[in-house]
Amino acid sequence: EIVLTQSPDFQSVTPKERVTITCRASQSIGSNLHWYQQKPDQSPKLLIKYASQSFSGVPSRFSGSGSGTDFTLTINSLEAEDAATYYCHQSSSLPYTFGQGTKLEI
Amino acid sequence: QVTLRESGPALVKPTQTLTLTCTFSGFSLSTSGMCVSWVRQPPGKALEWLALIDWDDDKYYRTSLKTRLTISKDTSKNQVVLTMTNMDPVDTATYYCARTDSGTYAFDMWGQGTMVTVSS
Numbered sequence: 001e002i003v004l005t006q007s008p009d010f011q012s013v014t015p016k017e018r019v020t021i022t023c024r025a026s027q028s029i030g031s032n033l034h035w036y037q038q039k040p041d042q043s044p045k046l047l048i049k050y051a052s053q054s055f056s057g058v059p060s061r062f063s064g065s066g067s068g069t070d071f072t073l074t075i076n077s078l079e080a081e082d083a084a085t086y087y088c089h090q091s092s093s094l095p096y097t098f099g100q101g102t103k104l105e106i
Numbered sequence: 107q108v109t110l111r112e113s114g115p116a117l118v119k120p121t122q123t124l125t126l127t128c129t130f131s132g133f134s135l136s137t138s139g140m141c142v143s144w145v146r147q148p149p150g151k152a153l154e155w156l157a158l159i160d161w162d163d164d165k166y167y168r169t170s171l172k173t174r175l176t177i178s179k180d181t182s183k184n185q186v187v188l189t190m191t192n193m194d195p196v197d198t199a200t201y202y203c204a205r206t207d208s209g210t211y212a213f214d215m216w217g218q219g220t221m222v223t224v225s226s
Contacts, residue, residue: 002167035211036153043202043219044153049212087153091211094156095168096143 002026004088006099019075021102023088026066028068032092035073037085038101038105047086050072080106110134110142110203110217117223118193124222128186128203135161135181141206142186142215144177147198154199155166158206195224 003026013019021034031051036044039091046055048064051071061076075082088099110141114126141160147207148154157177158166167175176189186203199223212215 008158026189032210034210036213043216045216046212046214048208055212058177070184089153089155089213094166094168096158096211098153098155100152 001095002029002090002093002097004090004097004099006086006088007098008102010105011022011104012099013078013104015078015080015106017078018103019078019082021073021075022050023066023071023073023099025069025092027070029090029092031067032090033064033066034089034091035062036087036089037082037084038087044087069079078104078106082106108205108215110205110215112217113199114201114222115165116172116221117225119226120224121195122193124188124193124197124220126188126190126201126203126220127160128188128217129201130184130186130205130217133197133205134184135159135179135186137161139208141172141208141211143150143204143206144188145204145213145216146197147202147219148196148199151199156201157188160202189200193224198222198224 021036026072052064085101085103110130122205143158144156174191201220202219205215
């Protein structure tokens with residue numbers, strides 16, 4: 001099973017700040033890495049698929065990069081509505097796995 | 107517009123079998139490339155993928171739960187059903203169904219989730 005490790009687990013941030021969340025895979029997964037945003041009491045929403053492809057309707061301040069084992073989600077000019085927990089997910093091999101989550105507090 | 111909605115019991119007793127139904131609209135599971143997955147989330151914890159069924163009726167399960175899970179589809183009703191046997195309190199979680207596309211296997215649309223508590 002591929003283990004995804006996110007860092008940090010928690011970050012307190014301020015509006016307009018640039019935020020970077022990393023996700024490291026225990027083995028190479030190519031670009032089969034996706035990012036989700038989950039707000040309290042809501043279901044997750046897809047932000048970035050295939051490491052760097054923005055999903056339809058997602059604000060342009062969200063971007064993704066990386067391949068192999070190291071990936072990054074960047075939020076430029078953070079807004080108050082971005083307070084949420086962010087998860088990475090790999091679909092390179094079964095069982096699909098998620099990172100432990102990164103909670104952003106604004 | 108793609109929507110998914112989970113339904114099932116809110117409370118089950120230990121050792122019972124849980125049956126959850128995902129009813130969806132806006133896409134068809136008979137379309138090549140379409141898949142539906144089940145994902146769960148224990149309170150305050152991370153997401154955990156459970157199972158996937160694709161348009162060709164291929165089924166995939168989380169290895170550690172494989173003996174307890176069964177996923178099936180009813181294309182005419184636009185439904186996917188997940189059964190989990192021998193429920194335990196550690197299975198208490200919100201259960202989500204999500205559309206998955208076979209291009210990237212990202213979960214691009216999610217239901218609102220259904221909370222299941224396992225308690226006697």
